[in-house]
Amino acid sequence: MTEDPTAAGARPETQVRIGQGPHGRRELLVKVLWIGVWLVFLSxxxxxxxxxxxxxxxxxxxxxxxxxxVATYLALVFRQMGQPFSPRAVASLLAVLAVLAPVLMYCLGLEWGGLFVYLSVACGATLPLRAACWAIPGCGLVMYLVGLRWGAYAVDDLLPLVVLIGFAMVGVGQLVRTTVELRKARATVAQLAANEERLRLARDLHDLLGHSLSLITLKSELAGRMLPGHPDKAAQQVADIEQVSRQALVDVREAVTGYRRPRLAVELAGTQVALTAAGVAAEIPAEPDLADVPGEAESALAWALREAVTNVVRHSGADRCAVRLARRQTLDGPMLELAVEDNGSGGGSGGFGNGLTGLTERLEKAGGTLEAGRVKHGFRLVARVPVAPAGDVGSGA
Structure with missing residues (x-):
């Protein structure tokens, strides 16, 4: 199952989201109060x-x-929290602030120097980092030059505040942008996890239903041929169909809940039944000792066996199939190898279909590999998974 993208950001009714516009009356009130506190410099x-x-x-x-x-400043700040203005509109509004602040201070006195604090904050909040690093000291310089008309010493205390608050706002802007990017990344991760879950479910359903429905089809055809002359044998085939159908239903439920781990021994037994029903002479190994084989590796081999046998029954036209299981020592360490070889045509299509593509992905997750292709007298599929070092497992004839 995948995590709800909003779960980690719980308590929306008690948290104000950074980098987003206000959602609801309470968030709007909180953000208005936060902005209102900084209007103290208008006193x-x-x-x-x-x-x-x-x-x-x-x-x-x-x-x-x-x-x-004030109207220009508030419009700029409020829109920057939600849907920002275009760069051209931001530059125009900043230009209005940059003209009004020095003009009002020059004409009306040093008491208006606090407007440069808002100009510096607006530059830090809306401009790109490199532009803000030039604009903020520029605000302080302009304030100092305008203050010469009234006595430069009078703005000495305000000058550090203008510069420091501006750069502090640059840091806050970076934090907001990082928060927004992290929120988008989390949503992307959640989407990827959902896609992976859909892919897993698609692979499971393909492998489960492809095998089961092929067996049901074969037994249904066999029962139809037996029905006129051998009703008892036909009834047995119908009973087998019922059993396979019930097992398929159980398998689908387990696959949907994510708990299905097919066992190799079970699949070997099912392989014997499926090949015999299809009229294919089967060579199946004895039940192997898998005590030192990880569950994920065994599951991947079981899926490989099921997919290979399904392809033999449905596509190959073979009359003989051999399944072999053996341990191999490779450069990557000990491997458990499953080989399925038939004397059929292999379906006559080049490349991997959906089943073999999904199977390759399963084996790769378990650290294994898949090889499949035509051989001299038929088609051969080889799946390998890593195992812990142990003695050889004998393969059946």
């Missing part, structure tokens, strides 16, 4: 306007300029 410009130090025209112009500055 000086507002106090300056309320103090009556300027002419009525200057006060009105200052109020309009401050309103335009």
């Amino acid at each position: 000086s410009p507002v106090g300056d306007l309320a103090g009556g130090r300027h002419t009525p025209a200057g006060t009105v112009a200052g109020a309009i300029g401050l309103t335009a500055f």
